[in-house]
Amino acid sequence: MSEFRLRFFGGLALSLGEQDLTRLLSVKARGLICYLALTGRPQSRLALAGMFWGEKPEADALRSLRVDLTKMRKYIAPYIEVSRQTLAFSAKELCWIDTDAFNHYLMLAKNVDGSAARTHLRGVANLYVGDFLEGYQAGDAYGFEEWMMVQREGFRAQALSSLEKLVEFDLQHQDYEAGIETANQILNLDPWREETHRKLMWLYYQNGQRGAALRQFEICREMLDSEIGVEPEEQTIDLFHKIKQQTGADIVRTQPLTLPEVESQAVPLLMPAEIPFFCGRAAELAYLKSQFESRDGVKIVCVSGMGGVGKSSLCIQFAYQYASFFPDGVLWANANSDLVTIVERWAAAYGYNFRGISKLEDRLTAVREMLATRQALIVIDDVTVAARVKPLLPTTGQSMILATTRNADLAAALGAELFNLDVLTQENGRSLLSSIIGDFRVQNEQLAADEICQKLQNLPLALAIAGQYLVARPRRRLTDFLRRLQGTVLLDAADSEGVVRASFDISWTALDQIQQRVFALLAVFEGRAFTAAALAYIADQDFYKMQDHLDTLAARSLLIEQGEDYYRQHALLAYFSEEKLGDKRSSSLRMVDFYAGFADKFSTNYQKLNQEWDNLDAAVQIMADEGIWQTLFRFNQSLNQAWFAQGLFDRANKAYQLAYHGALSIENDGQIGENLYRQGMALLEQGQYDEARTLFEQAQVIFEDLEDSVSVADIQYELARIHIFQGRYDEADQLLTSGLKTKQTLNDLQGIGQFKYRQALLMGRAGKRERSLEILCEAAAIQEKIDSRLDLLRTLRLMLYGYSTVKQYGLAQSSGERAYALAEELGDKGEFAVSLNGLAYLNRMQKQFQLAIEYAQKSMRLLEKMGDMASLGNAKFQMCLIYRDMGEYELCLQFGQEALELFTRVSDRMGRAWVLGNMGNAYYGLNKMEMAEEYWLASKEIAQEIGNEYWVNRVGHWMSQSKTGELHEFQS
Secondary structure (H helix, E strand, O other), X not given: OOXXXXXXXXXXXXXXXXXXXXXXXXXXXXXXXXXHHHHOXXXXXXXXXXXXXXXXXXXXXXXXXXXXXXXXXXXXXXXXXXXXXXXXXXXXXXXXXXXXXXXXXXXXXXXXXXHHXXXXXXXXXXXXXXXXXXXXXXXXXXHHHXXXXXXXXXXXXXXXXXXXXXXXXXXXXXXXXXXXXXXXXXXXXXXXXXXXXXXXXXXXHHOOOHHHHHHXXXXXXXXXXXXXXXXXXXXXXXXXXXXXXXXXXXXXXXXXXXXXXXXXXXXXXXXXXXXXXXXXOHHHHHHHHHHHHXXXXXXXXXXXXXXXXXXXXXXXXXXXXXXXXXXXXXEEEXXXXXXXXXXHHHHHHOOOOOOOOOOHHHHHHHHHHHHOOOOOEEEEEOOOOHHHHHHXXXXXXXXXXXXXXXXXXXXXXXOOEEEEOOOOOHHHHHXXXXXXXXXXXXXXXXXXXXXXXXXXXXOHHHHHHHHHHHHOOOOOOHHHHHHHHHOOOOOOOOOHHHHHHHHHHHXXXXXXXXXXXXXXXXXXXXXXXXXXXXXHHHHOOOHHHHHHXXXXXXXXXXXXXXXXXXXXXXXXXXXXXXXXXXXXXXXXXXXXXXXXXXXXXXXXXXXXXXXXXXXXXXXXXXXXXXXXHHHHHHHHHHHHHHHHHXXXXXXXXXXXXXXXXXXXXXXXXXXXHHHHHHHHHHHHHOOOHHHHHHHHHHHHHHHHHOOOHHHHHHHXXXXXXXXXXXXXXXXXHHHHHXXXXXXXXXXXXXXXXXXXXXXXXXXXXXOOHHHHHHHHHHHHHXXXXXXXXXXXXXXXXXXXXXXXXXXXXXXXXXXXXHHHHHHHHHOOHHHHHHHHXXXXXXXXXXOXXXXXXXXXHHHHHHHHHXXXXXXXXXXXXXXXXXXXXXXXXXXXXXXXXXXXXXXXXXXXXXXXHHHHXXXXXXXHHOOOHHHHHHHHHHHXXXXXXXXXXXXXXXHHHHHHHHHHOOOOOOOO
16 A cells, blocks of 8 residues: 655645645645644544634534545545544554654654764754745634644744754764754754854854855844844854954965974774664674784784675774774775775875875875874775775784675685674664664564564664664554565575565655655666765756755665765665666766766866766766767866876776777777877876887877877977986987977967976986076076966976086075975975975085985975875985985985885886985995995996986996095085
């Protein structure tokens, strides 16, 4: 039988299954149903006639009642109990009443605390979408109108009280987004509540929305002035001034060379929200605690069990209960999330940024090194392939790692202790059901409650879905629910899918048509996290209504809230969504449209993009599968800057490979060349120089055939970079000369400046330092003229090195200070750190060693946080040279070895040659001639391989002088 649904908050709506009854019944019939349902007891016909038709004579009023009763019974006869004297609402059949659920949540919230109370109060907030019978006009039914107003005020007062408690919960848990939403809900109901305005100001400020906080004060002041003619309270004004004064814009930097301190980081706690209804598992938690206490180094425990058994919930509870055991916090990741996203989130938790590391393999190494000395709890949820997550896990340190999986065989592959998690005991299953629906209901129907738990195999997910269905239906008897369960076919206890399905099927029938469609559409995300905005677009629904639908699904344990704006499905429920949706092609194409627009709108908002990479990747694949090539070309263009700025080169390379094949299929030569070029750029940034060179040369041929001189020049610029790096200076010079002519013909001043910068770099590498400085001055003049500040910064930094080398220290100092100030002005931490290293070099050349060490150390600390391995290698090499010049040869070798490892990691062969040569000098200083010869020869060999004649001669000079005893001072 279909469920009769009565919704009274935000207006009056009645439906039976998919049929909307609201307009099929008269205004007074609707009011009559409402009155009978809420009073919950028999009402005399005479009293009802007087309440609704009091202006008529008694006989006429009773006749009108009978007419409406006849119409009502045509649709909802099972729900109306009729006698000669009375009428009553019957809840024996399937029904749902929002006021019943509202009152039930309120009652449950009073009897619990913590996250359980917060969950019940959230249920109240979700139900109260507007005032009781908002907009309902009862005509001349004055008795009912009076009763309705009393009820409205009562519900409003209870809702406001509950919402205020929710705001306090949100403040305590620092869930500022949720607090903002709740505070606004309060002000929509009561705009003059000044205390709530204050809380909302503070919530905005704490959420990083200082402008919104200040605007909220103005809204509050205007509201109070226009409605009641008063100024805000002193507390509100004080808070306004406090927030207004907290601005970085008021800080004036008077000493540009003040060294920045690396900010300390709060202990990260990245686990999901606390489980509101967690019961039992004391022995399991004690076991995990014992594994931590008995560890010797890193401890890995694989928590295995069937789907829905509560593996994730156990890990969440352990994280909250024993967070104090882990001084370095808690890290959490879903194993199916993109590894780049996981790396970035974990790195950011400790203040690191590894975007400067081009290869994913090296980023993973950096994460492991970051964790190697820490004592953190690391949770990898829903592991299906061990090899995918193993590169994330540290092998040294004192951390504990929990991996959840449905495949017990993965424990061995992870080198983990296997812990099989079973279903709840009967007692704990009953406790879980009680905590959700209220102990009194379970006590009143103990046998039915026990049978429900047994029927659902005491599987936590199945019990949670059943409990959330029942908590919203306080009139529903457990015996009736059990009868419906017994009508389903369940498999054995090992079949978790069948058990969860039985519970889900009942909840599915309780969803209205729109909610069922929303649940089915979740299939397009295949278990990935998503926002309400994305699904609203896919479903072509209003955003706020979609939020309400998703909150309803979450309240029924059919969806998991993840963070402030995101939702995710349990893997089993994601499978059920796919079954319900069927053919998802049209919905997937809508998803592509949404994310294409998203990429275009937020192309430079990396914070937004970083939360959506999994969905953006999925959209790329769908575009390729469907052959939507023009959209893919535009999509890649939108994301190109973000991919390269954040070092997401694997992601860029894959997208451009797909686009390249699409361009081939439609014979679009321009796009073929463009995608070859973009692939080459991604490979170049990953240090794959030969592969990049091949793609660039293929693209160059295509653009030459198309007579696209601009693109040819761009490719020549990048090919020259490869040739310089690999020591082929003649080839680089030819390419730069040709490309520069093109830029000059086009009067492209920025391009001219960039080509001159690279020419100067080439001259410096080739040992032609005076010519290098001349070209740098030309480049700087152009860049200042067009205000190309980032290009100018890099030119000034290269000038610092050039002038220092020829001992023009005054010019070197002014170049370095200008580069430093520009880096600060631009807020570019990477350039800032590299500029610090330049100042270290300058002070070393002037033998101001302590200041040089200070600059180099600050540079290294910033670069370590950023994960820029190439620049960090240069900073370590600078320390090596400083200690060499100081005669501290052991320290020189220590930093030289560290620099050597970093240059090896980033495939910088010339960097390795520099380090090896200077380590040879250090061994010479220690009178270890054999070691010195070995390192000099290794350095010389690399320089010969890449054709760097200057360095070959420099090392050869050291070797010759060492044999005659004339080597007293080093130069590099």
